[in-house]
Amino acid sequence: MELVNIRELYRNQEEYLDKTVTIGGWVRSIRSSKNFGFIVVNDGTFFEPLQIVYADGLENFAEVEKLNVGAAIIVTGKLVATPQAKQPFEIQAEEVAIEGQSSPDYPLQKKRHSFEYLRTISHLRARTNTFEAVFRVRSLTAYAIHKFFQERDFVYVHTPLITGSDCEGAGEMFKVTTLDLDNVPTNEDGTVDYTKDFFNKPTNLTVSGQLNGETYAMAFKNIYTFGPTFRAENSNTTRHAAEFWMIEPEIAFADLKDDMILAESMLKYVIRYVLEHAPEEMNFFNSFVDKGLLDRLNHVLNSDFGHVTYTEAIEILEKNNDKFEYKVSWGCDLQTEHERYLTEEVFKRPVFVTDYPKEIKAFYMKLNEDGKTVAAMDCLVPGIGEIIGGSQREDDYDKLLARIKELGLNEEDYGFYLDLRKYGSTRHAGFGLGFERCVMYLTGMGNIRDVIPFPRTVNNCEL
Amino acid sequence: MELVNIRELYRNQEEYLDKTVTIGGWVRSIRSSKNFGFIVVNDGTFFEPLQIVYADGLENFAEVEKLNVGAAIIVTGKLVATPQAKQPFEIQAEEVAIEGQSSPDYPLQKKRHSFEYLRTISHLRARTNTFEAVFRVRSLTAYAIHKFFQERDFVYVHTPLITGSDCEGAGEMFKVTTLDLDNVPTNEDGTVDYTKDFFNKPTNLTVSGQLNGETYAMAFKNIYTFGPTFRAENSNTTRHAAEFWMIEPEIAFADLKDDMILAESMLKYVIRYVLEHAPEEMNFFNSFVDKGLLDRLNHVLNSDFGHVTYTEAIEILEKNNDKFEYKVSWGCDLQTEHERYLTEEVFKRPVFVTDYPKEIKAFYMKLNEDGKTVAAMDCLVPGIGEIIGGSQREDDYDKLLARIKELGLNEEDYGFYLDLRKYGSTRHAGFGLGFERCVMYLTGMGNIRDVIPFPRTVNNCEL
Numbered sequence: 001m002e003l004v005n006i007r008e009l010y011r012n013q014e015e016y017l018d019k020t021v022t023i024g025g026w027v028r029s030i031r032s033s034k035n036f037g038f039i040v041v042n043d044g045t046f047f048e049p050l051q052i053v054y055a056d057g058l059e060n061f062a063e064v065e066k067l068n069v070g071a072a073i074i075v076t077g078k079l080v081a082t083p084q085a086k087q088p089f090e091i092q093a094e095e096v097a098i099e100g101q102s103s104p105d106y107p108l109q110k111k112r113h114s115f116e117y118l119r120t121i122s123h124l125r126a127r128t129n130t131f132e133a134v135f136r137v138r139s140l141t142a143y144a145i146h147k148f149f150q151e152r153d154f155v156y157v158h159t160p161l162i163t164g165s166d167c168e169g170a171g172e173m174f175k176v177t178t179l180d181l182d183n184v185p186t187n188e189d190g191t192v193d194y195t196k197d198f199f200n201k202p203t204n205l206t207v208s209g210q211l212n213g214e215t216y217a218m219a220f221k222n223i224y225t226f227g228p229t230f231r232a233e234n235s236n237t238t239r240h241a242a243e244f245w246m247i248e249p250e251i252a253f254a255d256l257k258d259d260m261i262l263a264e265s266m267l268k269y270v271i272r273y274v275l276e277h278a279p280e281e282m283n284f285f286n287s288f289v290d291k292g293l294l295d296r297l298n299h300v301l302n303s304d305f306g307h308v309t310y311t312e313a314i315e316i317l318e319k320n321n322d323k324f325e326y327k328v329s330w331g332c333d334l335q336t337e338h339e340r341y342l343t344e345e346v347f348k349r350p351v352f353v354t355d356y357p358k359e360i361k362a363f364y365m366k367l368n369e370d371g372k373t374v375a376a377m378d379c380l381v382p383g384i385g386e387i388i389g390g391s392q393r394e395d396d397y398d399k400l401l402a403r404i405k406e407l408g409l410n411e412e413d414y415g416f417y418l419d420l421r422k423y424g425s426t427r428h429a430g431f432g433l434g435f436e437r438c439v440m441y442l443t444g445m446g447n448i449r450d451v452i453p454f455p456r457t458v459n460n461c462e463l
Numbered sequence: 464m465e466l467v468n469i470r471e472l473y474r475n476q477e478e479y480l481d482k483t484v485t486i487g488g489w490v491r492s493i494r495s496s497k498n499f500g501f502i503v504v505n506d507g508t509f510f511e512p513l514q515i516v517y518a519d520g521l522e523n524f525a526e527v528e529k530l531n532v533g534a535a536i537i538v539t540g541k542l543v544a545t546p547q548a549k550q551p552f553e554i555q556a557e558e559v560a561i562e563g564q565s566s567p568d569y570p571l572q573k574k575r576h577s578f579e580y581l582r583t584i585s586h587l588r589a590r591t592n593t594f595e596a597v598f599r600v601r602s603l604t605a606y607a608i609h610k611f612f613q614e615r616d617f618v619y620v621h622t623p624l625i626t627g628s629d630c631e632g633a634g635e636m637f638k639v640t641t642l643d644l645d646n647v648p649t650n651e652d653g654t655v656d657y658t659k660d661f662f663n664k665p666t667n668l669t670v671s672g673q674l675n676g677e678t679y680a681m682a683f684k685n686i687y688t689f690g691p692t693f694r695a696e697n698s699n700t701t702r703h704a705a706e707f708w709m710i711e712p713e714i715a716f717a718d719l720k721d722d723m724i725l726a727e728s729m730l731k732y733v734i735r736y737v738l739e740h741a742p743e744e745m746n747f748f749n750s751f752v753d754k755g756l757l758d759r760l761n762h763v764l765n766s767d768f769g770h771v772t773y774t775e776a777i778e779i780l781e782k783n784n785d786k787f788e789y790k791v792s793w794g795c796d797l798q799t800e801h802e803r804y805l806t807e808e809v810f811k812r813p814v815f816v817t818d819y820p821k822e823i824k825a826f827y828m829k830l831n832e833d834g835k836t837v838a839a840m841d842c843l844v845p846g847i848g849e850i851i852g853g854s855q856r857e858d859d860y861d862k863l864l865a866r867i868k869e870l871g872l873n874e875e876d877y878g879f880y881l882d883l884r885k886y887g888s889t890r891h892a893g894f895g896l897g898f899e900r901c902v903m904y905l906t907g908m909g910n911i912r913d914v915i916p917f918p919r920t921v922n923n924c925e926l
Contacts, residue, residue, distance in 0.1 A: 005616065007616055024715070024889065025684075026887045044618075044682050044684040044685075045684055070887045072887040099887075099888065099889040100884070102887050103886065122678075123675075123879040123883070124678070126679055126682035126683065127682045131682075135618060135620070135683070138619075139619040139620070142619050142621075143609055143619065146605075150602075150606045153470055155507075156606065158605075158708060158915070159917065160706060160916070160917040160919060160924075161624070162693075162705070162919050162924060163926075164924045165926070172641070174625070174640065174661070175641065176638070176639060176668065178635070178638065181640065181642065181644075181647055181665075184645075184647055190645075198695055198705065198921065199923065200922040201924065212586075212926060215585075215587070215589070216598070218590070219507050219595060220507035220598070221506050221508050228621075228690065228691065230625075232641045234661075242625070242662075243624055252487070253466055253562070395563065417586075419586060422566065423534075423570075424490070424562075424563050424564075424565050425563030426562040426563050427562065453621060453622065453675065453679065454675055456623060458661065458662075459662060461623075461662040461664065461666050462627065463626075463628070463879050
C-alpha cells in the first residue's frame with residue numbers, strides 16, 4: 001500500500017504541502033458538526049497527531065461521523081497549511097476508508113488514565129501519548145547504544161541465556177527444565193535425575209553475561225553484550241524486574257580509568273542521540289512526567305562526571321548520617337538514599353564512586369595495592385542512583401585463584417575463566433548498564449513496569 | 464592506555480606510516496633468528512594480523528624470544544612500509560612489554576584445528592581466524608539489521624522471554640520455575656502448587672515474540688523485535704539450536720506483498736552491509752569455507768527474488784519426485800530437500816513460496832478467498848532452504864475466533880490478541896528471520912554450533 005508516514009509529513013512538509021497524500025492511522029478523537037467534522041489521527045510513526053477535516057461531500061459521511069475512538073482509517077486528501085492553528089497543517093479529506101471499526105467500549109477513551117490502570121492493558125497502552133513516547137525512546141536508546149559501540153568497532157556478542165553456571169555466585173536464579181514437574185524423575189537416592197533433563201544437568205537463566213563476555217574481549221579486544229538478564233528476587237519495588245535487558249561492554253588492554261571514560265562517553269552519546277531524534281517525546285516528558293528533565297540531561301552533557309573514592313564518599317556521608325535511614329560507615333554497601341545524596345546534593349551531576357571494599361564486591365574484581373579495596377566503579381546519576389557498575393578485572397592467575405578458593409567457589413566451574421589468565425592475560429575492565437534504568441533516567445518515568453513493554457515481576461507474567 | 468587499533472593502522476595507514484605507534488595484542492606466531500625475530504600479532508580489531516620485527520637491541524630480547532603463542536604484548540615502534548612483502552607494513556619494535564605470558568600447552572598452536580575440537584574450547588575459539596571472522600560478521604549482521612529498520616523508523620520492541628502462554632500453540636517449550644525440583648510443592652490432589660512459584664502460575668521460555676509484536680504494530684505501525692527464542696526440541700541437527708536469536712518485524716496497513724518487499728530489501732541490505740564492512744572476512748570465507756560464496760551473494764544482490772505459489776511449487780516438485788527422499792503432493796509440508804531444489808535448481812536465486820494450505824500453517828494467518836490456503840510466504844535461499852517465514856495476519860475478528868475454536872485453542876488466552884481485531888483492526892503482516900540461519904547464509908558456515916558463541920543444544924550447555 002502506498003501510504004506516507006505522518007513522520008514524513010512533519011519532517012519534510014515542503015514536499016507534501018498542497019499535494020494529495022494518503023495516510024493510514026488510528027482515530028485519537030473525533031468531533032462532528034452538522035455537515036463537517038475533525039478527526040485527530042495518529043499512525044504511530046510520529047508523536048504529534050494529524051488533523052483530518054471531512055465534510056458531507058464524502059460518500060460515507062454518515063459512517064465516518066459515527067466512528068469511534070480507536071478505529072483504523074485510511075485517508076486520502078490534500079495536505080493544507082494552517083498558519084492560524086496550533087498544528088502546522090491538516091488534511092482535507094477526499095476519501096476516508098474505514099479499515100477497522102472500534103467500539104464505544106474501547107478502553108482508551110480521550111481522557112487521562114492512570115499508569116496503574118494502563119498496566120492492566122499492556123497490549124493497548126502503547127497507543128497512549130505517554131507510552132508511545134516511552135517506547136519510541138526505548139527503541140532509540142537501544143539503537144544509540146549499538147551505534148555508539150559499533151562506531152568504535154566493538155564486537156557485539158550474544159552471550160547465552162540458559163546457563164549451567166551461576167556466574168557471579170550471586171543473585172537468585174530461575175531454573176530452566178523440560179522435566180515434568182508433576183512427576184520429577186529421581187535417582188535411587190531420591191535426588192532429581194538430571195540425565196532425563198534437556199541439557200543433562202541443572203540449568204538456569206543467566207544473571208550476567210560478563211564472564212562469557214570476557215572470553216570474547218580476550219579475542220576481539222573490545223566487545224559488548226546487549227541482551228536479557230534475569231533475577232528471581234522477591235523484590236516488589238519500582239526499580240526491580242525479574243526480566244530486564246543489560247549492556248555489558250568489556251575492554252582489553254584497559255584499566256579502570258579507561259572503563260570510566262567509556263561509560264561517560266556512552267551515557268553522553270545516548271543522551272545526545274535521544275534529544276536529537278525524539279525532541280517531541282522529550283519535551284512531552286519534560287512537561288508532563290518530570291519537570292526539569294531536559295535541564296538535567298543538558299547539564300549532564302555539559303559537565304564532566306565527578307570522581308570520588310568509596311573511602312572519601314563514606315567520609316562525606318558520615319557527616320550527614322542524621323539525614324539517612326541507614327547510617328553509613330566504612331565497609332557498608334551504599335543504599336539508594338546515599339547514592340542519590342552524593343549525586344544530587346554533593347556533586348549535583350553524575351559521579352563515579354571507585355575503590356570499594358573487596359568484601360562487598362564480586363570475586364573477579366582487581367585487588368588494589370592496599371589489599372583492602374578493589375578497582376570497582378559505580379556510576380551514580382541524579383534521580384536514579386546507581387545506573388552503571390563496573391570494574392577492572394583481576395588478571396593475575398594466582399590472585400584470582402586464591403580469591404575463588406577464599407570464597408569457597410567451585411574452582412572447576414571457573415576453569416575457562418582462569419584459562420584467560422593463563423594464556424595471554426592482560427589488563428581489562430568492563431561495566432554493566434541496566435537498560436531499563438537508563439530508559440527511566442532518560443524519560444523521567446518512575447516505575448520500571450512502565451518502561452518495559454510486558455513487564456515480569458513477582459506474581460506477574462501477563463501476555 | 465593510548466593504544467592504536469590494528470584496524471586503524473590498516474584503514475588509515477597514511478596517517479601512521481613512519482611514525483611511532485603503540486599496539487596491544489596477542490601473539491599468533493613467533494620466529495626467532497640469532498639476533499632478531501618476527502612476531503605476528505593480532506589485536507582482534509582487524510582480521511589481518513600485524514608483523515612485528517624485533518632485534519637484540521631490546522632490553523628484554525631474551526624474554527621476547529621465548530614468548531609462546533597466545534601471549535599478550537604491548538609493542539611500541541615505528542610503522543614501516545614493506546612494499547616487497549605480502550603485508551603492507553610492519554612495526555620495528557623499540558619496546559615489547561609482556562602483559563601476560565602464555566604457555567607451550569596453549570590449545571591454539573599455529574596449525575589447523577577441526578571445528579569439532581574448537582567447539583570444546585568455546586572460550587578460546589574466537590581467537591582463531593575462522594571464528595574471529597564468523598563472530599565479527601555476526602556482530603555486523605546484527606547491527607545491519609538494526610540499522611535497516613531504524614533508518615525506516617521502525618520501533619524496536621523487546622518482547623518478553625518468560626511467558627505464561629505458549630504463543631503459537633506450537634513448539635516444545637522450556638519451563639521456567641523457582642520451585643525446588645527436589646521437593647515440588649503440591650496441592651491436595653497431587654498436582655503442582657503453582658501458587659508457590661515465582662509468577663504464581665506455570666511459565667515457559669518464549670518460542671516467538673510475534674503476538675506481542677503485533678500489539679505494538681497496532682500502536683506504532685512498523686515495529687521489529689530482535690531477541691532470543693527457545694525450542695526444547697530433541698533435534699540434533701546442524702540447523703537447530705535450543706537457544707537462538709530471531710528478528711520479527713510487523714507492519715500495519717500492509718499486506719503480504721508489502722511483507723515480501725520488506726524481506727527482500729532487508730536481506731539485500733544486510734548482504735551489502737557485510738560485504739562492505741568485512742571484506743577481509745568475506746574473502747576468507749570465500750577461499751576457505753565456501754568457495755562460490757561471494758558470487759552467490761553478489762548474484763542475490765543483483766537479482767529480483769522469485770515468486771511462486773505453493774500450488775505451483777508442488778506441481779514443479781511432483782515432476783521431480785524421483786529425486787527426493789520424501790515425495791511431495793499437495794497438502795504436504797516442504798522439506799529442506801524440496802526447498803533447496805526450488806531455490807538452487809529451479810529458480811537459481813532466492814524465491815518466495817506463497818499461499819500454503821491452511822492446515823500446515825499457524826492459526827493466525829489470513830485465509831485466502833479460496834478458503835483453502837492462507838496468505839503465508841516462506842523465503843528460500845540457496846544453500847540453506849527456508850530463511851524467512853511470514854504471513855499476512857487474519858485481521859477479521861470473526862474469522863480469527865472461528866479458527867481459534869476450530870483448532871481447540873483456549874479462547875481466553877487470546878483475548879488480548881482478539882482485542883486487536885476489535886479496536887481498529889487493519890491489514891498487517893510480518894515475518895520471522897532466524898538470525899543464526901542468516902549468519903550461516905552470509906558466511907557459508909555449515910553448522911549452527913559454529914555461528915553461536917556458546918551454543919545450547921540437546922545435552923550441551925557448556926560455559
